Amino acid sequence: MSYKIGLVGKPSVGKSTFFNAATMNDVPEGAYPFTTIDPSMGEAYVRVDCAAPEFDHTCTPNHGYCTDGVRFVPTKLVDVAGLVPGAHEGKGLGNQFLTDLNEADVLVHVVDFTGETDLEGEPTEDHDPREDIDFLEDELDMWYLDILEKGIERYRSGYHGEDKAIEDDLAEQMSAFKINADEIKQVVLALDLELDPDTWDDADKEALAREIRIRTKPMLIAANKMDTEAAQDNWETVTEDPAYEHLTFVPVSAHAEKALKNGNEQGVLDYRPGDEDFEVTADLPEEKAAGLEQIREFVTDFGGTGVQQALETALFEELGAIAVFPGARKPQEDGTFLQDCFVLPDGSTAEDFAYFLHTDIGDGFLHAHDVRTERQIGADTELDHRDVVEITTTN
């Protein structure tokens, strides 16, 4: 299993630039974990501080790569195409769009913060980026509401027989969103509603759909084009608006990330993705050098281009995932060390991790060790981000 981060956004916001920059990586040949012929799916990487230096060894990653103690762990990035203009006028979201959305564990909504593209992606002035955020949230809520209503229908038609509970029917109908009956029950009660759809009015259903959407489809806003004054002018207005408190914003310049990755590829600069600075290693024409200095100003001010930051915040904060290294204190006989680093759901236990590695390892689970502290940990122990865990099996 590997996580999928879905990239969404209306046309011309810089989604392609973001996607291309994030998936363009100088990865050693053969180190790609996913083979795909789907151009809308790419390999991106999230940074995790490597555990190897703590053991005074060098890691040998199976997938991704590691530079100066920073491990680049592969994750899937899906370009969710088709946030179509006019969708809000009743056409609704396209099928492919919904299929892609269904599969995405977390969304990064790329928003043009300059306000210079309208809802259709055409050039304009003074467009409020909040409209884009509302637009996508409303569309998602309508989609969820539709499914919620189908669940209510199902309940009313008595599909589950006499002993039916509304949360069971809703969970069944919403199985693609990975939410169970218990969690649905919690949401209903948290909204002060009864577990009886006959008592829900339209506003209640909308609130319920929205709450389930927020819980099951975490979303982060990549405030793009922040290298421009227009975008910077909008930043405060939008991010400090209390109506958007439920969202996390990351300032991004997809353009800067793409330029730095290009420079790296051409061998004219040294840039490690996500870093706050880079080194120019070639003599460049004046114009190009000046352009890079502008980018330098941006990355030093904003702590990076924001592309890596957006992906990592989406995965590790919005989704709450953790990265875990399977391993031992010492390299193997063949010199390999900490070859893997896996991204797991929040709350994963030592036993979950064993099953994640292999069914046989899960079935034969005897005990696990926290390699750092050398303490034995039980099957039910919840793991933390960056744990190094060794599992002992009966076979």
Ligand SMILES: Nc1nc2c(ncn2[C@@H]2O[C@H](COP(=O)(O)OP(=O)(O)OP(=O)(O)O)[C@@H](O)[C@H]2O)c(=O)[nH]1
């Ligand atoms: N200033 C600035 N411009 C950017 C940035 N990212 C993208 N752009 C520009 O925005 C325009 C649209 O970028 P694309 O990446 O093609 O946008 P898109 O959202 O994929 O658009 P479609 O391909 O039309 O769906 C291009 O002119 C880019 O050069 C950025 O970070 N800063």
